[in-house]
Amino acid sequence: MREPSRPEVPHEPLTAYYPDESNRRTWLRGMFDRTASDYDAIERAMALGSGPWYRNRALRSAGLRRGMRVLDVGMGTGLVTKEAVAITGDAALVTGVDPSPGMVGHAQLPVGVETRIGSAEQLPCDDASYDFLSMGFALRHVSDLSCVFDEYARVLAPGGRLCVLEITRPEHGLGLAALKFYMRGVVPLIARVVGKKGESVELMRYYWDSIEACVPPATVLAAIRGAGFIDVRREVELGIFSAYCAVKPAT
Known part of the structure; x- marks a missing residue:
């Protein structure tokens, strides 16, 4: 067990969704x-x-x-x-x-x-x-x-x-652009069509944003x-x- 230290968060706070x-x-x-x-x-x-x-x-x-x-x-x-x-x-x-x-x-x-x-x-x-x-x-x-x-x-x-x-998240190039287009554009649309909860669209947007920001x-x-x-x-x-x-x- 290592000594307690500053939390190693997987990504910085995404303040568009929560304040801190x-x-x-x-x-x-x-x-x-x-x-x-x-x-x-x-x-x-x-x-x-x-x-x-x-x-x-x-x-x-x-x-x-x-x-x-x-x-x-x-x-x-x-x-x-x-x-x-x-x-x-x-x-x-x-x-x-x-x-x-x-x-x-x-x-x-x-x-x-x-x-x-x-x-x-x-x-x-x-x-x-x-x-x-x-x-x-x-x-x-x-x-x-x-x-x-x-x-x-x-x-x-x-x-x-x-x-x-x-x-x-791919580091750069076409792979990154393609994944971002799919996850940030297509997947929220899928959530809007398939899902019954309006907040599912927001969750799918968050899904990509957390991927993009992750360590x-x-x-x-x-x-x-x-x-x-x-x-x-x-x-x-x-x-x-x-x-x-x-x-x-x-x-």
């Missing part, structure tokens, strides 16, 4: 609570139905296997959680945690999955109680990267594996290493989908 860092968590929880009923429909449309395939493949590549005990952090409506159940073969082995009761309440999960309300910075879980920990596209929403990865190391058993999925992959990798993980790596699909993978030392 101290208000970020409250704003996000309220936004996710109110738009939860739209989330799955928007995700299916924006990912063109490829989401389950990618999530399943990423989890397997990170080392998830049948019979492992899994904690899915920032579970939302359970999109990663369901893939974890499919791989482990037993819903009772999988636990989902999220700070938004609205998102958890709209999760359509296999019978046997346990859900808990809690944050990545202070997980409501015992030490060394999971073999695998996943987080799907929620790292941008935490308040302190170092604190989060310390927590992940705490709840994983020795030899446990980590898989954090995130969308990463680079090197900073995330350094935070993972700083928590004591080994075999730390980043796997990339299409230049934008990052899977941060690592292992907790066995001893």
Whole structure:
């Protein structure tokens, strides 16, 4: 456990949505609570139905296997959680945690999955109680990267594996322009057409703004290493989908 220091935020406050860092968590929880009923429909449309395939493949590549005990952090409506159940073969082995009761309440999960309300910075879980920990596209929403990865190391058993999925902004060029056009222009339009909540459009705009403002992959990798993980790596699909993978030392 490292010494307490200034929080390592994933991005500076986005003041177009909330006034300062101290208000970020409250704003996000309220936004996710109110738009939860739209989330799955928007995700299916924006990912063109490829989401389950990618999530399943990423989890397997990170080392998830049948019979492992899994904690899915920032579970939302359970999109990663369901893939974890499919791989482990037993819903009772999988636990989902999220700070938004609205998102958890709209999760359509296999019978046997346990859900808990809690944050990545202070997980409501015992030490060394999971073999695998996943987080799907929620790292941008935490308040302190170092604190989060310390927590992940705490709840994983020795030899446990980590898989954090995130969308990463390309550094420059046509890739950046294309992603920005899609995420800032097309996705909010999808939310307007598919969603039933007006605030879903704002959430999708925030989705891109938080991607654009997020710290680079090197900073995330350094935070993972700083928590004591080994075999730390980043796997990339299409230049934008990052899977941060690592292992907790066995001893």
